[in-house]
Amino acid sequence: MADETFYLRIIAATGKFFSGKVRSVIIPQCDGEKEVLAHHEDMVIAVDDGELRFQEAGSSEWRRAVCGRGFIEITHNRATILVETCERPEDIDRVRAQAAKERAEEQLRQKQSIQEYYHSSAALSRAMARLKATRR
Amino acid sequence: MASTKEIKDRMRSIQDTLKITNAMYMISSSKLKRAKKALAATEPYFFKLQSEVGRILRHVPDLKNIYFENRDEKEHITRGFIVITGDKGMAGAYNHNVLKCAEEKMKEVDNYKLYVLGELGRHYFEKHGIHIEEQFHYAVQKPTLNRARKIMESVIQEYIDGNLDEIYIVFTKMENAVTEEVQCEKLLPLHKSDYHIKVPAGTILENFKFQPSPEEVMDRLVPDYLVGFIYGALVESFSSEQNARMLAMQSASDSAKSMLADLDIQYNRARQAAITQEITEVSAGAKAQKRKKRR
Numbered sequence: 096m097a098d099e100t101f102y103l104r105i106i107a108a109t110g111k112f113f114s115g116k117v118r119s120v121i122i123p124q125c126d127g128e129k130e131v132l133a134h135h136e137d138m139v140i141a142v143d144d145g146e147l148r149f150q151e152a153g154s155s156e157w158r159r160a161v162c163g164r165g166f167i168e169i170t171h172n173r174a175t176i177l178v179e180t181c182e183r184p185e186d187i188d189r190v191r192a193q194a195a196k197e198r199a200e201e202q203l204r205q206k207q208s209i210q211e212y213y214h215s216s217a218a219l220s221r222a223m224a225r226l227k228a229t230r231r
Numbered sequence: 232m233a234s235t236k237e238i239k240d241r242m243r244s245i246q247d248t249l250k251i252t253n254a255m256y257m258i259s260s261s262k263l264k265r266a267k268k269a270l271a272a273t274e275p276y277f278f279k280l281q282s283e284v285g286r287i288l289r290h291v292p293d294l295k296n297i298y299f300e301n302r303d304e305k306e307h308i309t310r311g312f313i314v315i316t317g318d319k320g321m322a323g324a325y326n327h328n329v330l331k332c333a334e335e336k337m338k339e340v341d342n343y344k345l346y347v348l349g350e351l352g353r354h355y356f357e358k359h360g361i362h363i364e365e366q367f368h369y370a371v372q373k374p375t376l377n378r379a380r381k382i383m384e385s386v387i388q389e390y391i392d393g394n395l396d397e398i399y400i401v402f403t404k405m406e407n408a409v410t411e412e413v414q415c416e417k418l419l420p421l422h423k424s425d426y427h428i429k430v431p432a433g434t435i436l437e438n439f440k441f442q443p444s445p446e447e448v449m450d451r452l453v454p455d456y457l458v459g460f461i462y463g464a465l466v467e468s469f470s471s472e473q474n475a476r477m478l479a480m481q482s483a484s485d486s487a488k489s490m491l492a493d494l495d496i497q498y499n500r501a502r503q504a505a506i507t508q509e510i511t512e513v514s515a516g517a518k519a520q521k522r523k524k525r526r
Contacts, residue, residue, distance in 0.1 A: 110272035140442045141451045210388045
C-alpha cells in the first residue's frame, strides 16, 4: 500500500512545475495541511499560500516547493494542482521576499480600504510563506 | 518631371522612415519572442483553469454564491468592460479592432463602466467623451500576475458591492502567426451554460467533495480564476500587439523599399534627361558658334 503511486500535475500560471508519478503530496490548507495518497476520494480542495511537499515514486526524499493560492482537484486517482505561483525554495530571492514582507507590513499599519487590506494581507502571507521555506 | 534635387530629398526622407520601421520591426520581433515564451508557459494553466472551472460547475449542485447570481431580473444591469489596448500605435488594426469591438458591446446596454488598459484606449475614450471608470497603467507592456491581481481586485469589489452586474473582458487572442481575433468574454457571473462541454448520455458523473465547503472553495477559486484569466488575456494581447506591429512594420518597410526603387528609376530618368538637355544645349551652342565663324 505504501508503494502505491498516483499521477500528479502541478501547473502554475507561469509554467508547468511538475508532472509525474508520486507517492504522496502534502498541501497547505487554510487550517493546516492535508496529505493526499493514492486512491484518494474525488475531491476539490482549496490550497493556501505555503509550502507544498511531494514524494516522487520510488524515492523517499521529499521535494519541497512554495506555492501560491489555488486548488487541487483529485479525480480517478489523478491529481492536478492549479496554483498562481510555484517555486523551488532555492529559486526564491530572500532579499526580495523580505522587502515584500516589510512593505506589506507597512501598508497594513496604515489606514486603508477593505480592498487594500486584503491585498496587503495576501501579499504578507505570500512573503511569509517564501521566507519560511527558505529559512532552513 | 520633378527636379533631381526634389527626388533626392524625397528618397532621403523615405530612407529615414525605412530605418525607423526596420528598427521597430526588429524590436517587436524580439519582444514577440519573449511574449511567445510567456504565452507558452501560461497556456497550460489558462486552459486547464477554464476546463477545470467548467468541470466543477458541472458537478456541483446549484450553489448559492454571489459569483453565480443571475441579475437578469434587474431592470437596468450595469456591465463592466475590461478593455485591453496597446500603449502605442503603429500596430496595424490591432487597437482599432479592440476599440470597435468594445464600442459595439457597449451599445448593447444602457449602463456600463469601463476599465481601460493601455494608453491608446484611454486617449480614444477620452477624445470621444466616454467616461472611464478606472485605468491601469503599465500593465500591457509587461504582463505580471501582480497587475492582473490588482485589476481583479478592483472589478470584483465593484461586483460584490452590486455596482456591476456583469463583467466582460475585451482582448485579442492570437490564433496563429498571422491571424488574431478580438474576443469578448464574460468573466462574471459564472453560468453553467457558458461552458459548452458535451457530456455523452449515460456517463456517470463523478461526485466531488469540497473541502472546507463548496461555497468556501468557490469563494477562493473564482478570484483565482479571474486572476488567471486576466493574466492570460494580458499575455495573449501583448503577443498579439507585438505580432501586429511586426507585420505592420514589415509591410511598411516593404512598401518603403518599393517606393525607393520607383524613385530610383525616376531619379535616373531625371538625371539622364538633364544630361541630354545639357548636351543638346552645348552642341547647339557650339553649332551656333561654328556658323558665326564661317560667316
